[in-house]
Amino acid sequence: MSAFENRQCKLIARPSGMVKRSDFEFVTAPAGEPGPGEVLVRVLYVSLDPAMRGWMNAGRSYIAPVGIGQVMRAGGIGRVAASNDPSLAVGDIVVGMTGVQDYAVSKAKDMLKVDPRLAPLPRFLGALGMPGLTAYFGLLDIGQPKEGETVVISGAAGAVGAVAGQIAKIKNCRVVGIAGGPDKCRYVTTELGFDAAIDYKHEDVRVALMRHCPKGIDVYFDNVGGETLDIALSLLAARARVIICGAISQYNHPEAIQGPRNYLSLLINHARMEGFVVFHYAARYPEGMQALAGWMLGGKLKAREHVVEGLETFPDTLQMLFRGENFGKLVIKVADE
Ligand code: NAP
DSSP states (O other): OOSSEEEEEEEOSOOSSSOOGGGEEEEEEEOOOOOTTEEEEEEEEEEOOTHHHHHTSOSOSSSOOOOTTSBOOOEEEEEEEEESSTTOOTTOEEEEEOOSBSEEEEEGGGSEEOOTTSSOGGGGGTTTSHHHHHHHHIIIIIIOOOTTOEEEEESTTSHHHHHHHHHHHHTTOEEEEEESSHHHHHIIIIITOOSEEEETTTSOHHHHHHHHOTTOEEEEEESSOHHHHHHHHTTEEEEEEEEEOOOGGGTTOSSOOOOOSOTHHHHHTTOEEEEOOGGGGGGGHHHHHHHHHHHHHTTOOOOOEEEEEOGGGHHHHHHHHHHTOOOSEEEEEOSOO
C-alpha cells in the first residue's frame, strides 16, 4: 500500500449548464503504485481549461467523456515521486494528463519531462504548454497569416488568444484583439503589443471591427463563437481564413449551440473556415515547443498565469473561465513546489 494519501475530485453527475459543486465529490484514497513502465507523479498544479466542460457531457466528441465516478480529467504538472521506468527519475518535472488529484499513476511515455529552469512551472500549462501549442498550430497551420494582413483574435487576453496574437505580431501582421473589460484590453495592447483591442462588454463589436479593420479581416482566430463569430464572418476580406479554435460562449448552453448565420460570407469572399483540435498536431509538438520557448527567451512572447490555491476549489475555480474572472492561464496550485 502506498505511503501517500491522495485527494481526488470525482465527477458524480453530468452538469446541466454551468458546473455546480454538487456535480463533484472529493474523496481521499491511498495513492496507487506505479507498475512496469509507469511513474507516480506528485501533482503540483492542475490546468483549468474551457474544454473540461465538454468532457463532462455524454456523447461523441474528439475524446471520450469523463465517466461518472471517475477522477476529473485535467492536464497537470508535477514531480516524479516514484519511477518504474528508466526514462524518468524521481525528482523530474513532468507534464501530462494527471487529473484533479494529488497523485497520478501514469505510463512514463505519456509524461513529458520539462526543464523547470526555463520558466515558472504554471507556464508549462499555458504559453509553453497545450494552450501555446494550440495558438501556434491553429494560427500558423490553419490561419497561414502573411505579413501586413489583418488578424482578429477573440478571447484575446486568455491563454490561447494572448499567444496567438503575439505570434501574429511576430509574423508582422496587424492584430486586433477582442476581450472583456478595459483591463484586459489595456493588457493586450500595452503589454502584448496588439495594435488595437475591442472591449466586447462595453463596445459595439461590429462598429469597432469596421473601424480597426478597414480592409476587412484576413484571419479570424475564434475562441468564443456565438454572436462575435457571426459579426467577424460578415467582415471578411477576400480569401480570408477563419480558425475555429473554440466557442466558449456556447459551452454551457443546455440546448443546442448557436451556429453561424453569416456563413455565406465564405462563398462571397472565397474564404475558408476550418476547425482543429491541438491533439491532432501531437507529432509536431517538439517543433511548436521549440518555437514558443525560443520566442519567450528572446522576449517576444509574454505570458501571464492566474493561480488559485487548493485542489478543493476546483468546481468554483472552473466557473471563473466562463465568467471571464481569470486573467491569464488559469491553474490550481495543488501543492508547494
Ligand atoms: P482563456 O481564454 O484563458 O479563458 C476563458 C476566457 O474566455 C475568459 O477569461 C473570458 O475572457 C472568455 N469568455 C468566457 N465566457 C465568454 C463569453 N460568453 N463570450 C466571450 N468570451 C467569453 O481560455 P483558453 O484556455 O485560452 O481557451 C480559449 C478557447 O480556446 C476556448 O474556446 C477553448 O475551448 C479553446 N481551446 C481550443 C483548443 C483546441 O484544440 N481547439 C485547445 C485549447 C483551447 P473575457 O474576460 O475576455 O470575456
